[in-house]
Amino acid sequence: MPKLYTCLICGYKGLIQNPLNNDGEYQKTFDICPCCDFEYGYSEDHDVSLGFIVTPDYLIDAAIQLYRKQWIENGMKTANPEDIPEELRNGDCLKFEVLLKQLNSLNLDTENFEIKGFNGY
Structure with missing residues (x-):
């Protein structure tokens, strides 16, 4: 089995190339996270707006x-649910407790997140 790397967005260990x-x-590897769908080399330019x-x-x-922030607030839908173990998700979405564990790995x-669902937001 090839070595997998951790996504800088969601913390899922499923990238083929190190970001x-x-x-x-x-x-910019153009690798796509099967969990959060971030494409390294594309998403930072096209999926967020920084002007x-x-x-x-x-x-x-x-x-x-x-x-x-956008991915979490939009429900943490997994890009490729078939690639994410069933015990880590609720249907097509990542379980919140799994997200916390993955984010802690990063x-x-x-506690400092200003994201809906975290710390009263």
């Missing part, structure tokens, strides 16, 4: 955060 290069910097045609490198983190401070 970070050897220096730990974001790279640029092509998102500048210094705003990649903001694009990732915005995509994550060392994200979910």
Whole structure:
């Protein structure tokens, strides 16, 4: 079985290519997360709006955060439910407790999220 990499958006370990290069910097692999549907090299430019045609490198983190927020607020629908183990989802959507575990694997401070469903939002 090939090594799988963790998605920077949702924390699901299902990417074929590492979204970070050897220096730990974001790279456009055009790999698509089977969980959140983020396409590295496309989604940061076309699925979020930061006021640029092509998102500048210094705003990649903001694009990732915005995509994550949109995906969560839209119900955490999995892109390819057949690729996500059934015990991790409710129908076509990721279970909230699974999301929390995946986000914790990214060392994200979910207490600081301003996202519907988190901390009273």
